[in-house]
Amino acid sequence: MRAALSTLEVSRPRDLAHALKLMQVAPGAERPTPLAGGTDLLVYLNAGAHAGLRFVDLWGLRELRGIRTGREGARLGALATFSEIREHALLRRRLPALVAAAAEVGGRQIQNRATVGGNVANASPAGDSLPALMALDATVHLRSVRGERVIPFASLYRGYRDLALAPDELITAVAIPFPPPRSRQFFRKVGTRRAQSISKVVMAGVLRLGRDGRVDHVRLAWGSVAPVPLRAGRAEAALSGVAPSPAAAARARAALMDDIAPIDDIRSDRDYRLAVAGNLLEQFLRAADPRFAHARGR
C-alpha cells in the first residue's frame, strides 16, 4: 500500500487562481483531489482506500487562510484550522458551539492541522464541526474559474458523502452569522472517549426565547444519525413558538425520532443512538431553560 504513495503526483499552485486552473480538467480525465491539512486524506491513502493519483496541495494558499470577523459574523478561510478556531477570542464568545466542536476534533495534533474546509469537503456524516456549522446557519463559499457561488450549509449534502459541488469547484471559506443576542448554544459529542474517537452521536443546537417567553429561534443539527449531517425539522417545529415546559420537551423528543434515521454500525447501534439523541436534546433544552425540565423551574 505504502509503496503506491511514490506514484502519486502533487501540484503546488502559486495562488488561488492557479489552483482553480488546476482543478479544471478535460472531461474524462481524473479530477485532482484537493489536499488541505491531510488528516483524513492521508488516513485513506495509508490504508490504500483512496483511488486518486493526482493532488492539488492547497496548504500554502494564503487566500484560504485566516479568520475574519465583523459585526455580523465570522468568515473562516477554508484552511482555518480547528486550533485557530478554538483559540480565537471572539469566536469563543460568539460561537461557543463551534469552538466546542473544534476542541473535540481528534486531539491537538489533529486540530493543529485539520481545517474547517477539509471537514466540510470530507463530508463524513460523523464530522464533528458539521452539526455546529449547520445549527449556526453557515454558508459555504465556492470558487471555480467560472466564478463564485455561495450555498447554504443546509443544502450542501445531497446524500452520503455527496456534495453539491461541481468537479472544478473549491471551498474557499465558510461564513457564519452571529446568532441573535441572548440565544443559547450547545454542542455535545458522544463517543467512546472525548478525544480522537469518532462520534456515535453528535449534536449542536441554538435556541432563543423571545420577549414573550416563547421560542423564537431554534436550530437542532445532528451528526452520525443519518447518511448526512441533518437538521431536525420536526423537532424544531415542535419547539417553535412554544413556551418552555416539560410537555414541550417531550413533544420535541418524540418529533426528533421521526427526523433521524440512525443505523447499526461498528461504533454503535440504532437503538442506542435514538436514546442518546433524545437525551442530548433534553439536556440542551434543560440547559437553555430549566422550565423545559420542571414545570416551575424547581
Place this chain on the structure above:
Amino acid sequence: MTSRATLTFTVNGRRRRVTVPPMKRLLDVLRDECRLPGTKEGCGEGECGACTVLIDGRTVNSCLVPAVQADGAVIRTVEGLARGPGLTALQQAFVAMGGAQCGICTPGILLSAHELLARSRGRVPGDPEVREALAGNLCRCTGYQKIVDAVRAAARSARPASGVRRRARPAAPGARRAGAKRRPAGKKLRRRTR
C-alpha cells in the same frame, strides 16, 4: 512511474534538503532520509500520537503529513528537544517520576507536553488541562498518571535554561529562527538521546 520533489526544511536547527516522493509521509522522511529514529510509528492513522513532531511550533501527527507540506517548515523532533548538553526540565521530570515505561509513546508525549508548556507560558497547567493536551497520545503501558505528574512537575520547575519555558509563542515567526541559530551542528543531537 515515480514522481519526486526536492524539498528543503529545518529539522532540529539543521537545514535539510531531500528528494522524495511528494506524498511520502513526513514520518518516513524523518526516519529514512534524516536518520532520526526517535519519532515512532504507532497506528499510522493519526490516532495514537507516537509520531508526533512539531511543525512551526505546533504538534502534528507526522504519519498524516505529506512530505510536500514540510517544504520550508521548521520541524522539531524528540532528538531536538534538549538544547544544551543535558536534558530539558520536562525530560528530567519524566526520568525522575517514572513517566516512561516501554518508551514507544514517550517521544510523542514529550512533544505534546512541550507544546502545552510553551502555550501555558510559565503557568502550571492543572491535571485536566494536561490530560486534554495529551489526549492525542496513547500510552499502552497506561502510565498516564505518572506522565501527567511529570508534566506538571516540569511546569513547576521550568527554568529559562531548560529551553522549555523560554520558548516564545509557538506560532511566532521569531521563535523559529531562534532555535536554528542557537544550534548549528545537528550531529551533536543524537548523542544526547538515550
